[in-house]
Amino acid sequence: MRNKLAWVGTVITTIYLLGFTWFIFGRLPQLQTMELNSVGDFLAGAFGPIAFFWLILGFMQQGTELRVSADALRMQADELKASVEQQTALVAAQQRSLENHERSLEPLLQMKFTQNHQHEGDYYSGFSLANIGSYCEGVNVVLSIDGVDQYPITLESLYSGVERHFMLHDISEDSRKLIVEVNYVKVSGRMNHQSFELYTYHDEDGPGVSVRKVPMQDEEVITP
Structure with a gap:
């Protein structure tokens, strides 16, 4: 132009x-x-x-x-x-x-009720916690009764295929809301948790506990 x-x-x-x-x-x-x-x-x-x-x-x-x-x-x-x-x-x-x-680094935890125990007049419920996913450490179990957390129970690290056992004290009352929260640290160094709801029952074999895993939501990760 x-x-x-x-x-x-x-x-x-x-x-x-x-x-x-x-x-x-x-x-x-x-x-x-x-x-x-x-x-x-x-x-x-x-x-x-x-x-x-x-x-x-x-x-x-x-x-x-x-x-x-x-x-x-x-x-x-x-x-x-x-x-x-x-x-x-x-x-x-x-x-x-x-x-x-x-x-992909998330552990896949499975929790099962094993049996009830009595020791010196106190009743305990036994549970097993198995991991079929990735390794995690810093594992601790917190029992929440009607929204009030009890003292945590510390477990050893969970490798894939490993199962740990622990006891919870006196959870036989049907009227209480029982939630077990398992906290852990993944191999990435991030913390997360998985939760389980407990429902007590009584049948001909005596009292027992059914366990239902709470579906995981979007995790709130924390870098320790």
């Missing part, structure tokens, strides 16, 4: 100057006898149109360059937006990958 405007301006200016030269060629004696201020007015009037013409061409060229610059900026903005969207998708994919990896 710039070359085209320059070419048009040059051609028109050349034609104008040729016409102007032809127009004043026979009037040179008159110019020689004119006063200087009159000559200046004459030249200003003669070259004013061509100056105004080049001014218009300059505005046209500037407008064209501004449009080109605006289009380039718009393209850069679109590319930047696409790059941000790609980076966002990449970060989301990496986050999902990290979450899936973290879930």
Whole structure:
């Protein structure tokens, strides 16, 4: 566009100057006898149109360059937006990958009631805690009775396929809400927990406890 405007301006200016030269060629004696201020007015009037013409061409060229610059900026903005969207998708994919990896490190705990015990007039219920998932350590069991946590019971680390046993004191009353929370530290160093609900019952064999695992929600991980 710039070359085209320059070419048009040059051609028109050349034609104008040729016409102007032809127009004043026979009037040179008159110019020689004119006063200087009159000559200046004459030249200003003669070259004013061509100056105004080049001014218009300059505005046209500037407008064209501004449009080109605006289009380039718009393209850069679109590319930047696409790059941000790609980076966002990449970060989301990496986050999902990290979450899936973290879930793969989760131990799969199974808790079972074994049998009741009596010792010096106190009644205890025995349980086994098995792990069929990834290794975890720092294991402790907390019994919550009607929302009140009891002192934790510390267990040894749970390797995959390992089973630990522990006892809970006096949980035979049917009216109480019993929840066992197993806290642990995964191999990633993050803490989590799994919960189990306990339901006491009585049958012909005596009192017993049924265990139901509470489905895990999105874990609240804590880096110790």
